[in-house]
Amino acid sequence: MIPETAPVESPHDAEPPSGQPLLRVNGLTKHFPVRGGMLRPLAGTVRAVDDVSFEVRGGETLALVGESGCGKSTTGRLVLGLLRPTGGTVRYSGRDVTRMRGAELREHRRRMQIVFQDPFSSLDPRLNVGGIVGEGLAIHRMGTPSERRGRIAELLTLVGLSPRDAGRFPHQFSGGQRQRIGIARALATSPEFLVCDEPVSALDVSIQAQIINLLRDLQHERGLGYLFISHDLNLVRHIADRVCVMYLGEIVESAPTEDLFRDPRHPYTRALLAAVPRLDAHSRPPERVGLTGELPSPANPPEGCRFRPRCPRAVPESATARPALTEVAPGHTVAACPCFN
Amino acid sequence: MTERSATETDSAARAGGAVTEPPPSGAGEIPVETRGQATLRFVRTQKLGTAAGLFVVLLILLAAFAAVVAPFDPTEQNRNALLAAPGVGHWLGTDDLGRDLLSRIIHGARISLYVGTVTVVVSLSLGVLVGLVAGYIGGAVDGALQALIDAILSIPPIVLALFVASLLGPSISNVIVALTIVTAPRFARVARGEMQRVKSEDYIEAAVVLGASRARVMLRHGLPNMVPALTVVASLGFGNVIIAEAALSFLGIGPPPPQPSWGLMLSQGMMYFELAPWIVIFPGVAISLAVLSFNLFGDALRDFLDPKLVR
Numbered sequence: 025m026i027p028e029t030a031p032v033e034s035p036h037d038a039e040p041p042s043g044q045p046l047l048r049v050n051g052l053t054k055h056f057p058v059r060g061g062m063l064r065p066l067a068g069t070v071r072a073v074d075d076v077s078f079e080v081r082g083g084e085t086l087a088l089v090g091e092s093g094c095g096k097s098t099t100g101r102l103v104l105g106l107l108r109p110t111g112g113t114v115r116y117s118g119r120d121v122t123r124m125r126g127a128e129l130r131e132h133r134r135r136m137q138i139v140f141q142d143p144f145s146s147l148d149p150r151l152n153v154g155g156i157v158g159e160g161l162a163i164h165r166m167g168t169p170s171e172r173r174g175r176i177a178e179l180l181t182l183v184g185l186s187p188r189d190a191g192r193f194p195h196q197f198s199g200g201q202r203q204r205i206g207i208a209r210a211l212a213t214s215p216e217f218l219v220c221d222e223p224v225s226a227l228d229v230s231i232q233a234q235i236i237n238l239l240r241d242l243q244h245e246r247g248l249g250y251l252f253i254s255h256d257l258n259l260v261r262h263i264a265d266r267v268c269v270m271y272l273g274e275i276v277e278s279a280p281t282e283d284l285f286r287d288p289r290h291p292y293t294r295a296l297l298a299a300v301p302r303l304d305a306h307s308r309p310p311e312r313v314g315l316t317g318e319l320p321s322p323a324n325p326p327e328g329c330r331f332r333p334r335c336p337r338a339v340p341e342s343a344t345a346r347p348a349l350t351e352v353a354p355g356h357t358v359a360a361c362p363c364f365n
Numbered sequence: 366m367t368e369r370s371a372t373e374t375d376s377a378a379r380a381g382g383a384v385t386e387p388p389p390s391g392a393g394e395i396p397v398e399t400r401g402q403a404t405l406r407f408v409r410t411q412k413l414g415t416a417a418g419l420f421v422v423l424l425i426l427l428a429a430f431a432a433v434v435a436p437f438d439p440t441e442q443n444r445n446a447l448l449a450a451p452g453v454g455h456w457l458g459t460d461d462l463g464r465d466l467l468s469r470i471i472h473g474a475r476i477s478l479y480v481g482t483v484t485v486v487v488s489l490s491l492g493v494l495v496g497l498v499a500g501y502i503g504g505a506v507d508g509a510l511q512a513l514i515d516a517i518l519s520i521p522p523i524v525l526a527l528f529v530a531s532l533l534g535p536s537i538s539n540v541i542v543a544l545t546i547v548t549a550p551r552f553a554r555v556a557r558g559e560m561q562r563v564k565s566e567d568y569i570e571a572a573v574v575l576g577a578s579r580a581r582v583m584l585r586h587g588l589p590n591m592v593p594a595l596t597v598v599a600s601l602g603f604g605n606v607i608i609a610e611a612a613l614s615f616l617g618i619g620p621p622p623p624q625p626s627w628g629l630m631l632s633q634g635m636m637y638f639e640l641a642p643w644i645v646i647f648p649g650v651a652i653s654l655a656v657l658s659f660n661l662f663g664d665a666l667r668d669f670l671d672p673k674l675v676r
Contacts, residue, residue, distance in 0.1 A: 104574055133576035146567035150589035156568075160575040209571065 045079040052112035074273040085250040087264035095273040134213035141222035143202035147194040154190030160213040179208040200231035279356035414665020417658040428474040437465035439472040448641040469625035488548040496556020530618040559591035600663030
């Protein structure tokens, strides 16, 4: 399945076949057991991700938004095969990543990569930049040492650094530069898909735009698919093609970005959008939906609609059945809770 | 720290210092401390540690060039100068067989440092191997290895060393085996803790996503990042090994006579303590100074490497 391509690929070789989705996640579920001690081995389960499905095409950016602890990052790690799911499948180019083991999984890994949130924790302080960026090439034995050096120089130039930086160490760079190094590392093995886990939320606002533009340029050049995990809706509106809103481990609404921002259906999505600060004087201020209360524990989620305890419009019927995802407009699905139907 | 990374740091720092290039994301150059500057800072802030380090170097030089430095053969007996007091000719006096004490102490440093070096190197290798695996793989593997380590550590070290050494018979290599069994679990503990700390960093996850094997993650990312902690425990462990070797020799389970081990000199000299106290005092001082200097150096290194620890 995996093409044994030449080690140093030109950017355009990574273009995936358009049409069928690059990544197809179906019913993905991850429950973490909570250990209660020696005598009570299982105290409960945290339903971090519960029956989540989505697709990402080549060249497309799917944003996963939601509050802290809603399962966004866990979903990203499940997609990458860093965690074993409790249920569901992650199909990448038609192959189920969750069934891969050992050498097969390691070989597969060069095709999907991650960009981390914290540029300080994500680079090994003991390796120089050449070692960091070239690690994927070394692991997959791509090219001769001199070809690898050339490729590292090429990657550093691509992300806006100098090939001379290869001999320097992470602590010699600023946060934004470190994030560029992290992106160069992720691109080394010519992946077609990147999980961007809050890639700019640790950076200064002035640097954020540079990194976002870099990610966009790379996407245009190479047809990369992005799973973009974020809680910054302004950013998501700017970069994403489609948005999935997660709440307590579930996707409550999923739509093309413009649809979602123009016509949010789910009360939670509306509350999120209402909380976004805006500078645009011409647009009509959205209906103010305040959120009260704390995020419930995913170890003991509410029955029925999980958003019910905080929902401004909750009706008694919300408590009985878990709302099913229903298509309300082309490509726009919502967890159809009785409260807004 | 490896030789390679040292040269790379230096060349990187030179490149950063000599060439002015505009940083791409607009942030300023972050100053970097070269190895030489770091050493200077150590000397400036850790005066006692520097003195201790210099004494360690002196000890190593004495041991290395013992044959040249020592005025006499350490086993040569002089029947005309039995129990001679310290003075001209025999600076530290002679023992009951007329052997020059200074020469014996210098040659004794050789045994102490040899036992210390081999024990620390072997213990470190074993301990790091076990610690890396336990810390990174975790789960049942970690549980089993921890149980083994706890079992060894629950026995008082000198009793365990005594048991092993007496089982194997008195010789330098058996002392090393005994002390390694006692020391390695302590190093394993530190290595495990460090591996657990490193494991939580994102760069470990990045390596896994790149397809790195467990061995690669442990050796290429885990090990280099625990070097500072290991340097400190190795230095402190060295002092402990020297004192343990002296104790075993004192109890007669070390290198057999006439080898000039410090602990053995102490035990044999005891009989003549009232007649010729220098026979006991000088080897005792040698042990104390050697152990003290290793401990002070290790402490200074720990303080230096951990800026959070304010003294």
